[in-house]
Amino acid sequence: MTEGADGGRDAGLGERLYGLVAQLAAAPVRSITGDGVRAALDLVQKALAGAAVPFEVHEVPSGTPVLDWTVPKEWNVRAGYLVGPDGARVADVADHPLHLLGYSVPTRARLRLDELREHLFSLPDRPDWIPYRTSYWNENWGFCLPDTVLRALPDGEYEVVIDTSLEDGSLTYAEIVLPATEPGEPGEPGEPGEFLVTTHVCHPAMANDNGSGIAVLTELARHLAALPSRRHTFRLLFIPGTIGSITWLARNRDLVGRIRHGLVLTGLGDRSAFTYKRSRRGDSTVDRAAAVALAESGAEHRLVDFSPYGYDERQFCSPGFDLPVGRLGRGQHGDYPEYHTSADDLAFVTPESLAGSFAVLTRIIDICERNAVWRNTSPYGEPQLGRRGLYRAIGATMNRQAIEMGLLWVLNLADGSRDLLDIAARAQLPFDAVTAAVDALAGVGLLAGEPKGSA
Amino acid sequence: MTEGADGGRDAGLGERLYGLVAQLAAAPVRSITGDGVRAALDLVQKALAGAAVPFEVHEVPSGTPVLDWTVPKEWNVRAGYLVGPDGARVADVADHPLHLLGYSVPTRARLRLDELREHLFSLPDRPDWIPYRTSYWNENWGFCLPDTVLRALPDGEYEVVIDTSLEDGSLTYAEIVLPATEPGEPGEPGEPGEFLVTTHVCHPAMANDNGSGIAVLTELARHLAALPSRRHTFRLLFIPGTIGSITWLARNRDLVGRIRHGLVLTGLGDRSAFTYKRSRRGDSTVDRAAAVALAESGAEHRLVDFSPYGYDERQFCSPGFDLPVGRLGRGQHGDYPEYHTSADDLAFVTPESLAGSFAVLTRIIDICERNAVWRNTSPYGEPQLGRRGLYRAIGATMNRQAIEMGLLWVLNLADGSRDLLDIAARAQLPFDAVTAAVDALAGVGLLAGEPKGSA
Amino acid sequence: MTEGADGGRDAGLGERLYGLVAQLAAAPVRSITGDGVRAALDLVQKALAGAAVPFEVHEVPSGTPVLDWTVPKEWNVRAGYLVGPDGARVADVADHPLHLLGYSVPTRARLRLDELREHLFSLPDRPDWIPYRTSYWNENWGFCLPDTVLRALPDGEYEVVIDTSLEDGSLTYAEIVLPATEPGEPGEPGEPGEFLVTTHVCHPAMANDNGSGIAVLTELARHLAALPSRRHTFRLLFIPGTIGSITWLARNRDLVGRIRHGLVLTGLGDRSAFTYKRSRRGDSTVDRAAAVALAESGAEHRLVDFSPYGYDERQFCSPGFDLPVGRLGRGQHGDYPEYHTSADDLAFVTPESLAGSFAVLTRIIDICERNAVWRNTSPYGEPQLGRRGLYRAIGATMNRQAIEMGLLWVLNLADGSRDLLDIAARAQLPFDAVTAAVDALAGVGLLAGEPKGSA
Structure with a gap:
């Protein structure tokens, strides 16, 4: 990659x-x-x-x-709506999926507004938004609706139609x-x-x-x-x-x-x-x-x-x-x-x-x-990089000093106790400077382990 | 407790x-x-x-x-006072326990003021206070007195009466x-x-x-x-x-x-x-x-x-x-x-x-x-708390969020490597929120070890 | 020491x-x-x-x-100078050792200025100074000179005389x-x-x-x-x-x-x-x-x-x-x-x-x-220092409180896990206060190990 x-x-x-x-x-x-x-x-x-x-x-x-x-049992929804005293639908899952309390059990009922209230959810602080509510593990039913709508509901009898299934x-x-x-x-x-x-x-x-x-x-x-x-x-x-x-x-x-x-x-x-x-x-x-x-x-x-x-x-x-x-x-x-x-x-x-x-x-x-853990194969003193043409092998794809420092840091810290993220952090070098150094050093056998891409 | x-x-x-x-x-x-x-x-x-x-x-x-x-030998005091040239008592342990240098050896002597001075202790910076001085391990005797008193002492002969015992x-x-x-x-x-x-x-x-x-x-x-x-x-x-x-x-x-x-x-x-x-x-x-x-x-x-x-x-x-x-x-x-x-x-x-x-x-x-080290008995995934009615079992004795977070933190960190003080510190929760969670969780068997009070 | x-x-x-x-x-x-x-x-x-x-x-x-x-081969210099078109010496190692590129190979040549330029080194930012340059591992030759001199060089033919040896x-x-x-x-x-x-x-x-x-x-x-x-x-x-x-x-x-x-x-x-x-x-x-x-x-x-x-x-x-x-x-x-x-x-x-x-x-x-690691030989409770006359044994060569604190700190921390530098750092005492305490304590046998100078 x-x-x-x-x-x-x-x-x-x-x-x-x-x-x-x-x-x-x-x-x-x-x-x-x-x-x-x-x-x-x-x-x-x-x-x-x-x-x-x-x-x-x-x-x-x-x-x-x-x-x-x-x-749990599987839940499916065919319909879910609440009809007001005037016959209009107050909330309908067909209009917005959030209108129905998640995992609402099948319910058909006619209730007065005061009986219904504990099944209605809104956000008084955000009166125009519908909240998202669920009741996975306690069987319940309900509708979520804007607080403006909830507050304007007239007294009277409401019809609850929740045509869901909750079955194996x-x-x-x-x-x-x-x-x-x-x-x-x-x-x-x-x-x-x-x-x-x-x-x-x-x-x-x-x-x-x-x-x-x-x-x-x-x-x-x-x-x-x-x-x-x-x-x-x-x-x-x-x-x-x-x-x-x-x-x-x-x-x-x-x-x-x-x-x-x-x-x-x-x-x-x-x-x-x-x-x-x-x-x-x-x-x-x-x-x-x-x-x-x-x-x-x-x-x-x-x-x-x-x-x-x-x-x-x-x-x-x-x-x-x-x-x-x-x-x-x-x-x-x-x-x-x-x-x-x-x-x-x-x-x-x-x-x-x-x-x-x-x-x-x-x-x-x-x-x-x-990221990987590498080991310097020539850890006693610095290996002679010039002899291996390393400075030139890398090209000028990034800041030259970062490259040379990357080579020195990787050689110094690749003792098997640190991964490349550790080395980059200690050296305060970009991660890619470190991996570029690893590629160059592994290419001339100065790091142990199979170089990436050799498989 | x-x-x-x-x-x-x-x-x-x-x-x-x-x-x-x-x-x-x-x-x-x-x-x-x-x-x-x-x-x-x-x-x-x-x-x-x-x-x-x-x-x-x-x-x-x-x-x-x-x-x-x-x-050391036991030290007891029957009397200890210093009488001035005019016959008045300059310092008397009967007036204040600090007047006598602690562990003063039995002494009866008549001394000139200049001979006496090395046995008198005061606080020039706090001239009205008597200092507390002792000499437990070097046999010595002395009196401690306000610097104002010390400075006003007239020349003449003083009588030292230290009726102490220093005996096995x-x-x-x-x-x-x-x-x-x-x-x-x-x-x-x-x-x-x-x-x-x-x-x-x-x-x-x-x-x-x-x-x-x-x-x-x-x-x-x-x-x-x-x-x-x-x-x-x-x-x-x-x-x-x-x-x-x-x-x-x-x-x-x-x-x-x-x-x-x-x-x-x-x-x-x-x-x-x-x-x-x-x-x-x-x-x-x-x-x-x-x-x-x-x-x-x-x-x-x-x-x-x-x-x-x-x-x-x-x-x-x-x-x-x-x-x-x-x-x-x-x-x-x-x-x-x-x-x-x-x-x-x-x-x-x-x-x-x-x-x-x-x-x-x-x-x-x-x-x-x-404080104790507990171990989550159901450490693979979160245990289903709702099924055990845990949220309600605790009551409303403290902030509800602290309680729920306490349950989650204790379950997550009770791996046998930390005590409750560690958990409270890591969770930034009150210690009592953590112990409340422990009580609740141990009560339903989600923590290993005998719950407190079961002995 | x-x-x-x-x-x-x-x-x-x-x-x-x-x-x-x-x-x-x-x-x-x-x-x-x-x-x-x-x-x-x-x-x-x-x-x-x-x-x-x-x-x-x-x-x-x-x-x-x-x-x-x-x-590498051994490098020796008999002479090294550059002669200008007018016959004057532009740079001569006999005038300043930095004039000659370090490890310059033996060279005798006549070159036009444009051919010569890649062998001339200067510091444009510091035009009056001669830079120090070497080429140990790539055979090369050159002269280092002030940028003011370099810039003033006239066109024409220059004579290169580098009488060095690079031999076993x-x-x-x-x-x-x-x-x-x-x-x-x-x-x-x-x-x-x-x-x-x-x-x-x-x-x-x-x-x-x-x-x-x-x-x-x-x-x-x-x-x-x-x-x-x-x-x-x-x-x-x-x-x-x-x-x-x-x-x-x-x-x-x-x-x-x-x-x-x-x-x-x-x-x-x-x-x-x-x-x-x-x-x-x-x-x-x-x-x-x-x-x-x-x-x-x-x-x-x-x-x-x-x-x-x-x-x-x-x-x-x-x-x-x-x-x-x-x-x-x-x-x-x-x-x-x-x-x-x-x-x-x-x-x-x-x-x-x-x-x-x-x-x-x-x-x-x-x-x-x-610096050393010492061990308190009387680590259970504080040893009775007064009995050993330690406070007086040290003399007044430094702040008295530092000395007494040095004794207490060394006794407390000399448990074999810390050296004297550690103890000084923990005690926030001068290093010499700690070594003075060590000398005093070792002198009365309260520290294990041969006291310095006993060999």
């Missing part, structure tokens, strides 16, 4: 990402199970048509024990596996490690959370499939939040030990600064790579420590697994008012933000692909 | 503490041995009458080798042991650890140093004895400074290994900010508990690193023992002018300061009692 | 150092091999006449493999070994460790880089030879840069393991602040000693981390050796405009700077000589 952070060079990328976000926003209501998920996965698969990406859809039956949980079925998720084309790290010949990238697919309608994550992960599949070589096996998951990652972990416990790096993608389309949330370990390779990629990008960003609140990193970073999985996004959940409301719409995301997120994501992956 | 830091809720506490300080200030002169110590210990014992506190007085004979030292006898100290009522930490079933709290009893008259320490330790005995349960054995020592801790350590070397936490109490009644001096280890549980208790208290305070200068922590923290013993006080020795003078009197201390110190002390102990 | 940092007390020191710098500046051109090096070493040896310093000159034949390198011969360096007179550190009775101090001798003419280093190292030999005792064996090297240290390392690999401390000396005569460059390890004893010596000196200074760019520390700190070798100097290479030009002349250095550098150097060595 050699692209670096300028994913933006693909002129159509931002528009292609935005287009998929728009399709997902217009798709029928979806939740953690049901045909809505399947419809979203269909859109992903269609977007990848012709890209030679193996796309596998898994169906896990309701009732299957998964870690401490159980796969299955939980649906999709998995893309792109195998490594090379052995593992230099000097570590065994099975290649895995790089896990996941996104949640359960949130209906909303563009940033998480149409943007689904679109970026889809595009990532296309990108990775097209690479001439891969040092890691890449595993991309499109899963319902929480129960999806738990289900996947339960079904793949033998595989977990191979995961060297991981990223949860969420909220990548809004205009905010980037947020990278470190893995529980705090200094995993992916954490250090993300810090470098974001610093290099020049984009505003913040690095936050792990906390057990957020998205699926909670499961991957639970203490029993403790996987090196961070989370990449822009505005953090709860930090922007549009979060989990109808205002998280297509106007809230931009092609440029989506493309910029894709560029940072691929740069993080690129760094993890290149 | 469940009180927390509001020791002040006991309305009479401050007055009771102040009352004992006053009794100790009015008691006869005392030093590191002799009847003065016994009289002070009698006052303590009387103050605890009816409190079901086992109070044991130890007498260790003069000449007993204790570590690198030897128990014993060193006296008292010990209160309140055994643990529960096994040790969860998951650590062996013998309960000990919590050592000590104070020096050798300083005569002075209210802050150390009537306040004696009074607070006395009250602590009453408090601990009344607790429904104790997870540590508490050992409270009323000892002469330096030689007392050395003597106790020499006689209890087999016991030292059981000490998990310790505090030296001194200077707890003045109006200054709190000072907590860390143990030599610097991050002992008691050090971290004190930092939390003081931060929680909202009181002004400073945390200072260990140094080998101060009170009996010097002995407990000598490198051979290196016990986790910190020191709690307010104004530090030497930092306030009243230190070791007659101005350290009853006006210098207040009931409020004494009660506030007691509250912090009991909170530190409470935190050490509750 | 007891001098401390006041090397300046030797009134003639600065002038003596400056005198040797002047002799070296006036010596014939020299490079990494050849008679110029031998002439410089002769000056050093003459300067040490009568000082009882064993001075050994080594000759290593051309073609000898040394680590990854080969000892040898590489020359000198070594002074002053054996330890005492066993190693207290409690570590084996073979004494070595202290390596080196300087490069290959730079011609220039006063600061590196006449100053040669002069200071020469004077250090005299100083160390005169010491009443040495706890380390001192090994002083006068070597050509890079290839000299590589050659020495190649020939002394069995000896490398004995090196406990090392310093590379360079640029010690200019008026800039001190620069100490840490060893690759970053916290070697010499690194910590240098920090203390420089802080004590009150002189402006900066401590910089190791980087693999600079002088011979690059070789000593290559990862295979990773020796505890730092570098002491004033202005850093490249940070001052006079660096590697004819402006690095006798006006650029001062006797005071040279003497001040010598004082810091000997203080660093002194601290390393005194």
Whole structure:
């Protein structure tokens, strides 16, 4: 992989990402199970048509024990609306997927407004927006609507029509596996490690959370499939939040030990600064790579420590697994008012933000692909570089002093105790200056381990 | 233990503490041995009458080798005064215990003023105060007096009457042991650890140093004895400074290994900010508990690193023992002018300061009692909390978000490598939010180890 | 060793150092091999006449493999000048050693100015100075001259006369070994460790880089030879840069393991602040000693981390050796405009700077000589110092409180895990307060290990 952070060079990328976000926003209501998920996965698969990406859809039956949980009943929606005393529809899931409380049980009732109120949800602070609410694990039903509408409801009798089903079925998720084309790290010949990238697919309608994550992960599949070589096996998951990652972990416990790096993608389309949330370990390779990629990008960003609140990193970073999985996004959940409301719409995301997120994501992956532990094969004194024509071999692709210092730093620090990210940090050099030095030195046998690309 | 830091809720506490300080200030002169110590210990014992506190007085004979030292001869005072040329008494220990140099040897002499001067001590900078001076290990005698008095002394012959005895006898100290009522930490079933709290009893008259320490330790005995349960054995020592801790350590070397936490109490009644001096280890549980208790208290305070200068922590923290013993006080020795003078009197201390110190002390102990290392029994993915009704089980005794975050943080970090103080620090949560989460989680079996109170 | 940092007390020191710098500046051109090096070493040896310093000159034949390198052919200069169209000499090595490109191959040619230009070197930014240039490993020839001269050269034919020889011969360096007179550190009775101090001798003419280093190292030999005792064996090297240290390392690999401390000396005569460059390890004893010596000196200074760019520390700190070798100097290479030009002349250095550098150097060595790990032999409680008369035994040579605190700190921290530099840092005491405490405590048997000077 050699692209670096300028994913933006693909002129159509931002528009292609935005287009998929728009399709997902217009798709029928979806939740953690049901045909809505399947419809979203269909859109992903269609977007990848012709890209030679193996796309596998898994169906896990309701009732299957998964870690401490159980796969729930499958939820499907035929109709869901509330009719006012005057016969007009106050809220209808056909108008907006957020109008129906997620996982609302089948209900037909006639209620007075005062009886109905505990089933109605609004945002008094944002009176024109519809909130996003669900009740997965406590059987309930309800409608979400703008506070202006709620407040104007007249007394009288309302008719509740919720034509849903909550029955044994299955939980649906999709998995893309792109195998490594090379052995593992230099000097570590065994099975290649895995790089896990996941996104949640359960949130209906909303563009940033998480149409943007689904679109970026889809595009990532296309990108990775097209690479001439891969040092890691890449595993991309499109899963319902929480129960999806738990289900996947339960079904793949033998595989977990191979995961060297991981990223949860969420909220990548809004205009905010980037947020990278470190893995529980705090200094995993992916954490250090993300810090470098974001610093290099020049984009505003913040690095936050792990906390057990957020998205699926909670499961991957639970203490029993403790996987090196961070989370990449822009505005953090709860930090922007549009979060989990109808205002998280297509106007809230931009092609440029989506493309910029894709560029940072691929740069993080690129760094993890290149990072390795090397060993100077001539560690006693400096090797005579001039004799090997090293200064000239590299060319003038970057600042000459950075190149020469890169050679000296790599020779000095490549003692088997540090990886290239460590060396770049200690040397205060760009990561690419270090990898350029590694390529040059490995090319003349001054570093041990198979040079990248030799497999 | 469940009180927390509001020791002040006991309305009479401050007055009771102040009352004992006053009794100790009015008691006869005392030093590191002799009847003065016994009289002070009698006052303590009387103050605890009816409190079901086992109070044991130890007498260790003069000449007993204790570590690198030897128990000194016992010193007792019948009279000590200096008569001027005009027949008036210039200084009399009967007027103020500080007038006589501590451990003055028996002396009867008639001396000219110029011969006498090397035996007279005053504070030119604080001309109205009597300094506190002793000469334990070099035989000497002398009088301490206000500089104004010293400077006004006329020439002529003075009569020295020091009717003391310095003879084989014993060193006296008292010990209160309140055994643990529960096994040790969860998951650590062996013998309960000990919590050592000590104070020096050798300083005569002075209210802050150390009537306040004696009074607070006395009250602590009453408090601990009344607790429904104790997870540590508490050992409270009323000892002469330096030689007392050395003597106790020499006689209890087999016991030292059981000490998990310790505090030296001194200077707890003045109006200054709190000072907590860390143990030599610097991050002992008691050090971290004190930092939390003081931060929680909202009181002004400073945390200072260990140094080998101060009170009996010097002995407990000598490198051979290196016990986790910190020191709690307010104004530090030497930092306030009243230190070791007659101005350290009853006006210098207040009931409020004494009660506030007691509250912090009991909170530190409470935190050490509750602190433990737990292990998440369901560490793979998050356990399903809703199914266990955990959110509701806790009640609304504190901020709801703190409770929920407490549950998530404890589950995530309880991997056996961190104690609750570590978890609270990492989670930036109140210690009580963490213990509330522990209680809830242990109650449904999600944490390993015997939940507190199950013994 | 007891001098401390006041090397300046030797009134003639600065002038003596400056005198040797002047002799070296006036010596014939020299490079990494050849008679110029031998002439410089002769000056050093003459300067040490009568000082009882064993001075050994080594000759290593051309073609000898040394680590990854080969000892080059020997270079000697009989003449080197450039004659202009008018017959006048434009540049002549007889006028200034920098006029001739170092390692210029024998050349006789007549060239037009445009053909000649690639062999002429100047400094456009500093038009009156002659630059210092060499071409050791690529055969070449050339002249260095002021830019004003270069720009004024008329067109026409020039005559190149370079009467040098580049033939099999040898590489020359000198070594002074002053054996330890005492066993190693207290409690570590084996073979004494070595202290390596080196300087490069290959730079011609220039006063600061590196006449100053040669002069200071020469004077250090005299100083160390005169010491009443040495706890380390001192090994002083006068070597050509890079290839000299590589050659020495190649020939002394069995000896490398004995090196406990090392310093590379360079640029010690200019008026800039001190620069100490840490060893690759970053916290070697010499690194910590240098920090203390420089802080004590009150002189402006900066401590910089190791980087693999600079002088011979690059070789000593290559990862295979990773020796505890730092570098002491004033202005850093490249940070001052006079660096590697004819402006690095006798006006650029001062006797005071040279003497001040010598004082810091000997203080660093002194601290390393005194530093040791001791163990309190009475670690349980404080030992009774009064009984041993310790307070008085030390005298009033320094602040009394520092002495008493020194005793307490050393007793408390001398647990075998810290050296005296660690203890001084933790105690925030002067290093000499700590060593005074050690001397006093060791004198009464309270510290384990042979007290210094007992061998």
